[in-house]
Each structure stands twice: as structure tokens, then as C-alpha cells.
Amino acid sequence: MIDQTLEPIISMVNITKIFPGIVANDQINLDLKKGEIHALLGENGAGKSTLMSVLFGLYTPESGQIKKYGSVIKIKDPNDANRYGIGMVHQHFKLVEVFTVLDNILLGNEPMQGPFIDRKIAKKEIIQLSNQYKLSIDVDAKIEDISVGMQQRVEILKMLYRKNDILIFDEPTAVLTPQEIEELMKILRNLKKEGKSILFISHKLNEIMAVSDRVTVLRKGKSVGTLWTKETNPSALSNLMVGRDISFEINKSSAKIGETSLEIKDITYLSPRTKKAVVNHLSFSIRKGEIVGLAGIEGNGQSELAHLIAGLLQPHSGKIFLKGKDVTHQSVRYRNDLGLAHIPEDRHKYGLILDNPLYQNLVLKKYHRSPFQKNGIIQKRKWLQLGNALIQKFDVRSGKGIHSLTRSLSGGNQQKAIIAREIDSNADVMLAVQLTRGLDVGAIEYIHSQILTQREQGKAILLVSLELEEILKLSDRILVIFEGKIVAELLPKETSKEAIGLFMSGGKAS
Amino acid sequence: MKFQALMSSIIAIILGLFFGLLIMIIANPLTAFPGFITMIGGWLNNESLRRLGDLIFLAGPLILTGLSVGFAFKTGLFNIGATGQYTMGMFAGIFVGIYGDFLGPLQWIFAFIAAMIFGGLWGLIPGILKSYFNVHEVIASIMLNYIAMYTVNVWIQGDESLFNVAFSKTRAIDLNAYIPTTFLRDIFDRSAIDFGIILAIGFSILIYFILYKTKFGFELQAVGSNRFAAKYSGIKENRSVILSMVVAGALSGAAGALYFLGKGSIDSGNQYSVGNELMSAGFDGIAVALLGQSHPFGIVLSAFFISFIQRGGYFMQTLGIKVEIIDVIIAAIIYTSAMAMLVKDTIIKWLKGGKKK
Numbered sequence: 001m002i003d004q005t006l007e008p009i010i011s012m013v014n015i016t017k018i019f020p021g022i023v024a025n026d027q028i029n030l031d032l033k034k035g036e037i038h039a040l041l042g043e044n045g046a047g048k049s050t051l052m053s054v055l056f057g058l059y060t061p062e063s064g065q066i067k068k069y070g071s072v073i074k075i076k077d078p079n080d081a082n083r084y085g086i087g088m089v090h091q092h093f094k095l096v097e098v099f100t101v102l103d104n105i106l107l108g109n110e111p112m113q114g115p116f117i118d119r120k121i122a123k124k125e126i127i128q129l130s131n132q133y134k135l136s137i138d139v140d141a142k143i144e145d146i147s148v149g150m151q152q153r154v155e156i157l158k159m160l161y162r163k164n165d166i167l168i169f170d171e172p173t174a175v176l177t178p179q180e181i182e183e184l185m186k187i188l189r190n191l192k193k194e195g196k197s198i199l200f201i202s203h204k205l206n207e208i209m210a211v212s213d214r215v216t217v218l219r220k221g222k223s224v225g226t227l228w229t230k231e232t233n234p235s236a237l238s239n240l241m242v243g244r245d246i247s248f249e250i251n252k253s254s255a256k257i258g259e260t261s262l263e264i265k266d267i268t269y270l271s272p273r274t275k276k277a278v279v280n281h282l283s284f285s286i287r288k289g290e291i292v293g294l295a296g297i298e299g300n301g302q303s304e305l306a307h308l309i310a311g312l313l314q315p316h317s318g319k320i321f322l323k324g325k326d327v328t329h330q331s332v333r334y335r336n337d338l339g340l341a342h343i344p345e346d347r348h349k350y351g352l353i354l355d356n357p358l359y360q361n362l363v364l365k366k367y368h369r370s371p372f373q374k375n376g377i378i379q380k381r382k383w384l385q386l387g388n389a390l391i392q393k394f395d396v397r398s399g400k401g402i403h404s405l406t407r408s409l410s411g412g413n414q415q416k417a418i419i420a421r422e423i424d425s426n427a428d429v430m431l432a433v434q435l436t437r438g439l440d441v442g443a444i445e446y447i448h449s450q451i452l453t454q455r456e457q458g459k460a461i462l463l464v465s466l467e468l469e470e471i472l473k474l475s476d477r478i479l480v481i482f483e484g485k486i487v488a489e490l491l492p493k494e495t496s497k498e499a500i501g502l503f504m505s506g507g508k509a510s
Numbered sequence: 511m512k513f514q515a516l517m518s519s520i521i522a523i524i525l526g527l528f529f530g531l532l533i534m535i536i537a538n539p540l541t542a543f544p545g546f547i548t549m550i551g552g553w554l555n556n557e558s559l560r561r562l563g564d565l566i567f568l569a570g571p572l573i574l575t576g577l578s579v580g581f582a583f584k585t586g587l588f589n590i591g592a593t594g595q596y597t598m599g600m601f602a603g604i605f606v607g608i609y610g611d612f613l614g615p616l617q618w619i620f621a622f623i624a625a626m627i628f629g630g631l632w633g634l635i636p637g638i639l640k641s642y643f644n645v646h647e648v649i650a651s652i653m654l655n656y657i658a659m660y661t662v663n664v665w666i667q668g669d670e671s672l673f674n675v676a677f678s679k680t681r682a683i684d685l686n687a688y689i690p691t692t693f694l695r696d697i698f699d700r701s702a703i704d705f706g707i708i709l710a711i712g713f714s715i716l717i718y719f720i721l722y723k724t725k726f727g728f729e730l731q732a733v734g735s736n737r738f739a740a741k742y743s744g745i746k747e748n749r750s751v752i753l754s755m756v757v758a759g760a761l762s763g764a765a766g767a768l769y770f771l772g773k774g775s776i777d778s779g780n781q782y783s784v785g786n787e788l789m790s791a792g793f794d795g796i797a798v799a800l801l802g803q804s805h806p807f808g809i810v811l812s813a814f815f816i817s818f819i820q821r822g823g824y825f826m827q828t829l830g831i832k833v834e835i836i837d838v839i840i841a842a843i844i845y846t847s848a849m850a851m852l853v854k855d856t857i858i859k860w861l862k863g864g865k866k867k
Contacts, residue, residue, distance in 0.1 A: 310742070312741060312742065331744065331746070332741065332742065332743075332744040333744030333745075333746075336743075336744050337744075342742070344742060349736075349738045349739070350738050350739055350741075350742040351739065351742070352736075352739060353732055353735045353736045353739045353740070354735075354736065355735050355736075356732075356735060360728075364732075364739070364743040365743055365744070367725060367728060368725055368744075373725045376724050376725050376726060377723055377724055377725070378723060378724060378725055378728055
């Protein structure tokens with residue numbers, strides 16, 4: 001148990017960090033005591049990573065101060081941070097794949113013997129450190145040959161080798177298997193025992209409850225409180241994390257539900273890299289005239305699930321039925337033509353050919369059909385007609401109309417263009433992934449109303465979103481995905497953000 | 511837009527020529543200016559029609575290798591293997607040109623088609639490697655350039671009917687295998703010109719049509735611009751990559767046929783000298799495609815220009831200037847044209863500003 005009255009080793013005072021159009025950190029205060037594990041909890045985009053990047057010198061805040069033992073310090077870059085004993089394990093490891101573990105730890109801090117690196121001394125020191133902190137590693141193995149868990153231990157040793165005593169972990173469990181997570185929890189406790197102070201970013205409640213001493217909750221860039229972990233519980237935390245704001249209700253007619261349009265049966269997908277089941281024996285179905293919301297924290301298999309349904313990935317096992325037909329092994333085009341519209345998660349990578357004119361993007365799902373082509377010859381006049389009709393109907397604004405380079409459109413208008421194209425395809429099933437990410441309020445309202453119109457026309461819609469408000473507002477049914485499995489099926493009227501948030505963090509699953 | 515593209519190429523050419531002149535002055539100030547004048551057109555003073563005919567003949571294969579590289583560029587691939595495909599096309603052309611005498615007057619057509627098939631197959635290999643094994647087409651094509659050269663050398667040297675040991679060259683092909691020349695030679699004073707140039711220009715129109723007017727071309731370009739979005743929209747991207755390489759290979763193969771099925775200016779044809787050096791034709795195609803900004807019609811213009819300046823270099827040798835200076839100038843033009851594309855807007859502004867004064 002740490003001393004409550006102890007002076008903090010690091011305090012962040014009134015930190016404000018503004019990105020164009022968004023206040024990522026708004027007057028945040030945070031203090032870290034010596035020998036403490038301090039968790040930072042919040043939804044995606046709440047500002048956790050930004051705050052830690054400020055501490056590590058990756059971002060310069062607009063205002064606010066960082067103090068170490070009460071005196072103000074200036075951290076302009078990670079080298080400064082290192083000098084003040086601050087180390088960070090990033091979500092995506094910063095390791096050289098083809099170097100050995102030893103060389104990765106030394107890199108940037110090599111012990112020199114004249115012009116040569118003295119690996120012998122370093123190796124002894126590192127082995128001693130790994131014993132002291134019970135971090136089992138193979139110093140001579142190459143990074144590309146070792147497990148993700150060991151790579152993480154290498155990152156931790158990198159910090160220890162540099163004698164850092166303030167350790168930041170950015171979502172360290174996101175890439176680990178359950179066993180590796182157990183192992184990490186032990187390591188964190190060991191580090192704490194040896195007197196290190198730890199900042200631990202997570203949105204998984206059970207981990208926070210298991211390992212942290214205190215927890216600071218961020219919501220929409222603001223700190224909503226710091227609590228003693230012992231004195232709180234998962235539902236109180238999830239409550240704080242998602243907020244209590246009552247979502248703006250929209251006029252939604254009651255669902256006129258028809259037959260099943262999309263059925264997912266016991267589908268499994270293994271990550272090609274880690275061989276972990278990213279989608280794990282998952283089943284559900286969607287009927288005509290309903291919007292099914294798929295809620296979950298990023299990286300729990302929803303992106304892969306969407307790609308499996310669209311045909312961009314092939315499942316390891318299981319079946320997908322579209323309008324009663326088994327499409328598991330059918331091409332993307334077959335599914336599109338049979339009746340699947342897809343608003344993709346990454347609109348720049350998948351949704352649009354940014355360097356082509358807008359009208360070519362608007363015809364992208366139709367160009368191969370009559371009358372848009374005849375005997376293999378494209379019918380440009382029809383393409384232009386379609387483009388003009390769509391930008392008018394869906395109010396897509398651009399400098400030179402349909403001849404504008406798609407790249408030159410604003411994010412909201414790019415998304416409107418995709419939605420125009422997908423709605424125009426008049427498919428019976430619509431897959432809508434991160435429908436409104438990064439868009440302004442006006443565009444969001446418009447897109448939501450378009451989706452609801454689709455529902456009224458009897459389309460079956462799967463809405464995959466990280467935004468709980470969006471899910472609650474639009475869905476007729478809510479599924480919660482956690483670690484590749486559906487862990488709950490809820491009705492929006494009978495549930496709350498807090499309850500969903502709990503399921504999303506695996507709260508009731510554990 | 512098109513005017514701007516043309517202007518940026520022309521500016522690149524002027525800058526490149528200026529750079530070449532500079533090199534020539536450094537090398538030998540006395541011959542530099544006469545040499546330069548010879549290069550930029552002086553060589554056409556004597557026997558002008560005949561020399562013009564040769565220029566046109568030599569532009570044909572350049573158009574086709576340029577189209578080969580340019581077409582691949584448009585579809586997101588870098589076909590550095592044009593030389594290997596050209597070599598394969600040449601072999602097939604010569605083979606049918608010597609063994610295919612039973613084909614009668616159609617012999618040259620079959621030789622030409624065989625060359626396209628061989629070139630296409632040689633493009634198919636890197637296409638398959640890229641699609642299914644994720645091997646970068648540049649690596650695979652460079653290897654295949656050498657494989658093509660050595661394989662063809664072995665094939666030719668192993669066959670008495672193809673190989674003239676005394677000259678270490680291929681034998682002359684049958685008369686029916688020459689691309690027809692008919693009245694063109696009379697117009698151009700018995701030069702090397704034949705109907706190959708019409709074929710080459712025909713191919714550039716065909717490629718333009720495929721790229722900009724067909725569903726197939728739209729798909730290929732979509733894969734080239736964003737393969738993820740192409741896949742998302744239902745295009746089979748692997749198939750597109752393979753087909754694109756096959757088309758590119760067939761064009762380079764056709765270029766090989768176009769040159770080696772040519773009758774030549776002294777009716778002796780063009781023979782392949784067996785050696786251990788890659789033929790430069792494919793690499794010239796890269797220059798042609800870059801200068802022509804990969805547009806099928808731009809490529810025709812740039813092929814004529816490159817042919818013009820290469821012939822100039824050839825005649826410059828009479829003044830004791832090394833023919834390699836032409837390669838330096840072409841390289842300089844490629845560099846400046848790449849830069850011209852970068853600073854196009856500045857140049858356009860500068861041009862407009864100039865007009866106002």
C-alpha cells in the first residue's frame with residue numbers, strides 16, 4: 001500500500017493540447033506517486049494517449065506544466081523525457097525486427113569501449129536486470145523470431161536499462177494473449193515492488209481493477225475524476241467513462257421486421273500474424289427492417305468481421321449466408337451484386353480511389369453493369385448522369401462537381417459520396433462501419449437520417465461503431481463484441497451506456 | 511491540362527539539351543557546337559528523306575516498348591522487364607521468320623503474332639509471381655531480362671538454321687517474313703521504313719482505347735491507383751496485375767518483332783548479334799514512357815523525339831563525339847521532366863507572367 005500523503009513524483013498540471021478542430025486534452029490534472037500503478041481509463045478519443053504523449057515529449061501542450069518532485073520540468077522530446085527518467089512502451093512496439101534482443105536494448109545507449117560497442121558488459125547487466133525483475137528473455141534471439149509477449153518484455157528492459165523509473169504503458173494488453181496478460185500483470189506488480197512508478201493506459205476494466213492503485217478517468221478530453229481502485233467498482237468506472245448524458249432522441253418509427261437477410265454462423269478468423277482467433281466462433285443474424293448495432297472497443301474483431309462479411313477476408317471456419325444463399329466462398333463482386341452494400345471503416349484506403357475524379361468513385365459498384373457498360377465499353381455519359389444525380393440527391397459538395405478530384409473533398413463530403421454510392425446500389429443488406437468517425441455534427445445528423453430511411457425501406461443494416469451514443473441512437477438491437485465473441489445481446493430501451501460499457505470491457509465476462 | 515503536360519515535357523527537353531551541350535563543351539569545346547547542331551537536326555541536311563525514313567523506322571519499336579512501360583505504369587506496375595520481353599519477342603519473330611516459310615505471304619503476320627505471344631508469356635511470369643507470391647515485379651523482371659538473353663542465346667547458337675557461326679549473328683529471315691514496305695520505301699528514298707510504324711501507331715490508339723474507354727482498362731487503372739479500393743469494389747486485383755503484365759509483355763514482344771522483321775536500309779534485314787549484353791531497347795522504353803508521361807499519344811511523340819536525337823547522336827560520331835553523349839542527354843531529360851512535373855505549377859505561372867509583359 002502506498003502512502004496517500006506522499007508527494008507525487010510527477011504531476012501534470014492543467015495540461016491542454018489542441019489539435020485542429022478538437023481539444024484533445026482540456027485542463028487535465030494528473031499526479032503519479034512513487035511506487036504507484038496509476039491507470040488511465042477512457043473511451044477511444046478521450047485523450048489518454050495524447051496526454052501520455054505530452055508527458056513523453058512527443059507533443060508540446062498549448063498550456064500547462066509538468067513537475068517532477070514539485071519543480072517544473074520542460075520536456076521537448078523523448079530524449080528529455082528519458083533524462084527525467086520517463087520511459088514509454090508504445091502500443092506498437094518500436095523494435096528493429098532483424099536486430100537481436102541485446103542490440104535493441106542497447107540501441108541509442110551503447111556502452112563504448114573505444115570505437116567498439118562493449119556487448120559483454122551490457123549483456124551481463126541486462127541479464128542481471130532481467131533476473132531482478134523476473135523478465136524472462138533470450139538476449140541473443142532476433143526480434144522477428146520471438147513472441148509478442150517477449151517483445152514487450154524487451155521494451156520494458158529498454159526502459160529499465162536506461163534507468164527510467166517512471167514507466168508509461170500505452171494499452172499494453174491489446175496485443176497479448178490471455179496468458180501473456182497474466183504474465184504482464186505479474187511483471188507490473190514486480191516493477192512496483194522495486195519502486196518504479198507506472199502509468200497504465202487501458203480501457204479494459206478488469207485489468208484496471210486487478211492491477212492499479214488509483215485510476216484517472218478521461219472523457220472527451222477532460223478528466224472526470226481520480227479514484228482509489230479499492231474504493232470503486234467496474235460499473236461505477238464505466239459510468240464515469242461513458243458519461244451519463246442522455247442521447248438526443250430522434251424520431252424513429254417502430255421496426256417493421258421481416259425475414260432474415262444476413263446470417264453469420266459460427267465464424268472464426270485467425271490473425272495471420274499471431275494465429276490468435278480474432279473472430280472466435282461468432283454467430284448472429286440480421287433481419288429486414290432492423291438496424292443491429294455492434295458495439296465494442298477497437299480491436300476486438302469488429303473490423304475483421306466486417307471484412308469477412310464483405311468478402312475481403314476468408315474465414316477459417318463457419319458460414320455466411322446472404323439472403324439465404326451461402327456466400328462464404330463467393331467473391332466480393334458476387335456479394336455486392338447479390339445485395340450487399342458496404343460503407344468501409346477506412347474510407348481512404350478502401351472506400352475511395354482518391355486520385356480519381358468523383359464521378360468514377362460514384363460508379364465504382366456499378367460500372368460493370370448495364371447500362372454503365374456495353375460489351376466492355378464504358379458508357380461515360382451514363383457515369384456522368386449518375387454522378388450528377390447522386391451529388392444532387394445526397395448534397396455532396398465539391399469544387400468542380402463530379403469532375404473534382406476525390407482527394408480534394410472534405411472528409412464529410414467524401415463519406416457522403418460513399419454513402420450515396422452504397423445507398424444507390426439498393427442492396428438489401430448494408431454493412432456500415434464507423435459511419436461517422438471524424439465527421440462534424442451536421443454531417444453526422446444527415447448520415448444518421450439517411451441510414452434510418454434505409455431501415456424504413458426494409459433494409460437490413462449492421463452498424464459497427466465505436467461510438468456508443470450512435471449505437472444507442474440508431475439500433476433496434478445491440479450486440480456487444482469482446483475478444484472476437486458476441487458477449488451480450490441487448491435492447492436499447494432496456495439497457496444503458498454503462499451496462500454496454502461494462503460488457504465492452506469484458507466486465508461481466510470475467 | 512494536356513497543354514500543361516506537353517509544355518512541361520518540352521521544357522524538360524530544352525533543359526536536358528542544354529545540359530548535354532554543357533557536357534559536350536566540357537569534353538571538347540571545339541567540336542561541341544557543330545556537334546550540337548548536327549544532333550538537333552543538322553544530320554537531316556544530307557539524304558534527308560532517307561534519314562527521315564530511318565528515323566521513322568526506329569521510332570516504331572520505341573513506341574511499342576514505351577507503350578509497354580507506360581501501360582504498366584498506368585496500372586501501378588513498373589515493367590523494367592521490357593528488355594527481356596523484347597528479347598523473347600525477337601526470338602519468336604526470327605524463329606517463325608526462318609522456319610515459317612510454308613506460311614507464304616502471311617509469314618510476317620504469324621511471326622509478329624508469335625513475338626507478341628512470347629513477350630506476353632515473359633510478362634506473365636512476373637505477373638504471377640507478384641499476384642500469388644508477392645514478389646516485386648521489378649526484382650522478378652530484372653532476373654528475367656538475363657534469363658531471356660541467355661536462354662535465347664542458347665536456343666539460337668544450338669540451331670544451325672538460325673545461327674550464322676561465321677558472323678556470330680542470326681541468319682537472314684525469309685523474304686515473306688519482312689514487314690511489307692511497298693511504296694513507303696520509294697517515298698523515303700530506299701530507307702529502312704516499313705509499315706511497322708503504322709502498326710506501332712495503331713497499337714498506341716488501341717492502348718488508348720483500352721485504358722480510357724473500356725471496362726477492362728478502368729479496372730486496371732483502379733487497381734493501379736488504389737488496389738484496396740479496387741478489391742473492395744469487386745475487382746479481382748490479382749487477375750488485373752497478371753493481365754496488365756501480359757499486355758505489357760506482348761507490347762515489348764511486338765517491339766522486338768518490329769525491329770527484327772524490318773528489311774533494313776540495304777535490304778539485308780536486321781540480325782541479332784549473340785552477345786552477353788542486354789539489349790537497350792527495353793530501357794529506352796522507360797525513357798520514352800517517362801517523357802511521354804505514360805499517355806499513349808504522348809508516348810508516340812516522345813518516341814519520335816528519342817529516335818530523332820538518337821539518330822543525331824549516331825551522325826555526331828563523324829565529328830569525333832562519343833555516341834554515349836546521347837544517353838547522358840536522355841537521362842538529363844528524364845530528370846528534368848520528373849522535376850518539371852514537380853514544379854509544373856511554378857512553370858505555368860512563370861509562362862503566364864511572361865505573356866503579360
